[in-house]
Amino acid sequence: MEEYKLTKAERLSNRSHIDALFKKGNPSFHAAPFRFVWIKPETSEVDSFCQIIIICPKKRYKRAHTRNRIRRQIREIYRQNKNPLLEKLKSVNNKIALGIFYQGADEMDFQITKDIFVSALLKLASNFEKNT
RNA sequence: AGGCAAAAUCGGUUAUCGCUGAGUAAUCAGAGGAAAGUCCGGGCAACACAGAGCACCAUACUGCCUAACAGACAGGAUUUCGCAAGAAAUACAGAAAGUGCAACAGAAAGGAAACCGCCACGGCUUGCCGGGGUAAGGGUGAAAGGGUGGAGUAAGAGCCCACCGGUUUUGCAGUGAUGCAAGAUGCAGGUAAACCUUGCGGGCUGAAAGAUCAAAUAGGUGAAAAGGGUGCAAAUGGGCACCCGGGGGCUGCUCGUCCUUACUAUGUGUCUGCACGGUUUUUCACGGGUAGAUCGCUUGACCCUGCCGGUGACGGCCGGGCUAGAUAAAUGGUAAGAGCCCGACUUGUCGGGAUACAGAAUCCGGCUUACAGGUUUGCAUUUUU
RNA sequence: UGACCAGUCGUCCAAUGGUGAGGAUAUCUGAUUUUGAAUCAGGGGAUGUAGGUUCGAAUCCUGCCUGGUUAG
Numbered sequence: 216m217e218e219y220k221l222t223k224a225e226r227l228s229n230r231s232h233i234d235a236l237f238k239k240g241n242p243s244f245h246a247a248p249f250r251f252v253w254i255k256p257e258t259s260e261v262d263s264f265c266q267i268i269i270i271c272p273k274k275r276y277k278r279a280h281t282r283n284r285i286r287r288q289i290r291e292i293y294r295q296n297k298n299p300l301l302e303k304l305k306s307v308n309n310k311i312a313l314g315i316f317y318q319g320a321d322e323m324d325f326q327i328t329k330d331i332f333v334s335a336l337l338k339l340a341s342n343f344e345k346n347t
Numbered sequence: 348a349g350g351c352a353a354a355a356u357c358g359g360u361u362a363u364c365g366c367u368g369a370g371u372a373a374u375c376a377g378a379g380g381a382a383a384g385u386c387c388g389g390g391c392a393a394c395a396c397a398g399a400g401c402a403c404c405a406u407a408c409u410g411c412c413u414a415a416c417a418g419a420c421a422g423g424a425u426u427u428c429g430c431a432a433g434a435a436a437u438a439c440a441g442a443a444a445g446u447g448c449a450a451c452a453g454a455a456a457g458g459a460a461a462c463c464g465c466c467a468c469g470g471c472u473u474g475c476c477g478g479g480g481u482a483a484g485g486g487u488g489a490a491a492g493g494g495u496g497g498a499g500u501a502a503g504a505g506c507c508c509a510c511c512g513g514u515u516u517u518g519c520a521g522u523g524a525u526g527c528a529a530g531a532u533g534c535a536g537g538u539a540a541a542c543c544u545u546g547c548g549g550g551c552u553g554a555a556a557g558a559u560c561a562a563a564u565a566g567g568u569g570a571a572a573a574g575g576g577u578g579c580a581a582a583u584g585g586g587c588a589c590c591c592g593g594g595g596g597c598u599g600c601u602c603g604u605c606c607u608u609a610c611u612a613u614g615u616g617u618c619u620g621c622a623c624g625g626u627u628u629u630u631c632a633c634g635g636g637u638a639g640a641u642c643g644c645u646u647g648a649c650c651c652u653g654c655c656g657g658u659g660a661c662g663g664c665c666g667g668g669c670u671a672g673a674u675a676a677a678u679g680g681u682a683a684g685a686g687c688c689c690g691a692c693u694u695g696u697c698g699g700g701a702u703a704c705a706g707a708a709u710c711c712g713g714c715u716u717a718c719a720g721g722u723u724u725g726c727a728u729u730u731u732u
Numbered sequence: 733u734g735a736c737c738a739g740u741c742g743u744c745c746a747a748u749g750g751u752g753a754g755g756a757u758a759u760c761u762g763a764u765u766u767u768g769a770a771u772c773a774g775g776g777g778a779u780g781u782a783g784g785u786u787c788g789a790a791u792c793c794u795g796c797c798u799g800g801u802u803a804g
Contacts, residue, residue: 220365221366223366227675228674231638233675268675279383279705280705280706283678284679284706287678288679288680294364294366294680
């Protein structure tokens with residue numbers, strides 16, 4: 216069963232969870248323009264296996280429309296390619312909160328960044344298998 | 348044809364995978380002219396509020412429009428440009444309420460003074476000196492006490508006269524700023540985007556305002572419970588034993604057995620073991636309130652067509668319409684095809700592009716700034732006829 | 733969403749509306765030294781931007797740009 220939806224349950228929106236992510240989150244790896252941070256949430260009330268938050272800092276991207284565009288494109292990539300990660304998480308029955316930083320150029324090439332992102336996600340999933 | 352400036356405008360179809368809102372569902376809707384800067388003004392909300400003044404801030408020709416404004420419209424004045432017609436700009440109240448300031452230069456920078464001068468007088472060494480008069484000319488400066496001309500004089504001076512400018516009174520025109528005419532006045536500069544004065548205006552804080560619901564934890568308030576009986580001991584004391592009841596442990600359950608049924612200081616009263624108060628624990632209730640949720644939130648000084656009033660900004664009326672409402676924050680990805688733009692060859696194909704400035708966060712009215720492309724208007728230039 | 737402040741040589745700071753915007757440091761040139769450092773002498777280099785007020789603006793006023801601080 217594969218789903219290509221991205222509902223609100225899959226987005227990180229609780230303030231305390233976000234604070235926990237940035238304070239105690241495992242500083243995982245860099246991958247070209249991306250950087251990932253993840254944590255296992257303390258409470259198990261979360262519905263989905265992986266909640267994400269996309270960060271493009273205002274300090275780096277001054278204009279609102281550039282920030283919007285970057286965030287939307289990353290979200291689109293994640294939506295299309297999230298299933299391998301989710302299946303792995305489901306198999307080990309883990310729930311995580313994931314923070315995705317973007318630090319690349321203002322205008323990004325959709326296809327190239329897509330390839331990078333997909334490989335990075337697979338790497339993250341394998342990393343998970345080792346931990347458990 | 349390319350260039351500059353201004354104005355209005357911000358291309359867009361279909362399919363599909365998603366996102367946000369509405370709807371039972373089918374389905375429908377989904378960023379801007381500036382959403383930006385946050386520079387003004389209001390709506391709305393909380394709090395405050397007898398009246399007046401001070402302080403602070405903002406503003407400053409007149410009329411008019413408006414919910415309001417530093418905005419708009421109509422006009423006046425001044426300045427600049429122009430031969431003129433006219434165009435453009437204007438923070439456009441007060442310098443005779445007061446206090447300041449004006450480097451350098453210059454005699455003197457503000458109820459004045461005399462460097463070179465001019466003038467007569469006195470003295471003598473006959474071209475100088477002295478004490479006077481004067482401010483036309485020269486010189487300094489950004490600026491030198493209205494300007495030009497005449498009369499007048501020893502020389503001169505609004506000392507006097509004419510014209511021009513200023514101030515002011517009256518009359519006329521105008522809603523008014525003001526204009527025109529007639530008279531009066533001999534006229535102490537500049538700077539208020541120096542302090543300041545005057546007039547008009549401002550209560551203060553902002554949607555993370557504010558309203559409602561409300562978990563866990565901690566704390567607040569109130570109520571209840573921490574037992575009853577019998578016997579013995581004891582006053583330098585306030586304990587012990589047993590029985591009943593409640594709670595807990597041992598056990599799958601019962602019996603049985605064990606533990607427990609609190610503390611209160613040199614508290615207060617009282618005196619026979621009690622009452623009051625306090626502490627602690629447990630239970631219940633209440634209210635405040637955090638996370639969170641809902642409202643505020645999009646039907647509005649709204650948009651469109653037509654008619655009427657007004658020079659105009661704008662106002663009125665009839666009819667029609669509903670056009671984002673998110674909250675770590677929705678508009679994205681892919682594909683195709685007309686038309687458009689760019690480039691290449693060629694004169695109809697191929698390749699590329701979908702873009703400038705830029706993203707709603709409480710809502711409106713303005714201002715300011717950014718802006719590719721095509722459109723319209725104006726200006727100058729070049730080429731052709 | 734509001735409130736406030738600042739912008740001066742490459743860097744850090746001065747300058748009451750008034751002389752050619754000053755000082756430290758850096759940099760350049762020369763001297764000194766076998767060479768370098770230190771020292772000495774000399775030079776270049778700046779008022780964020782566009783307007784306005786004024787005789788005159790880094791300073792006063794207005795718009796814009798950039799950077800920073802701050803409330804919740």
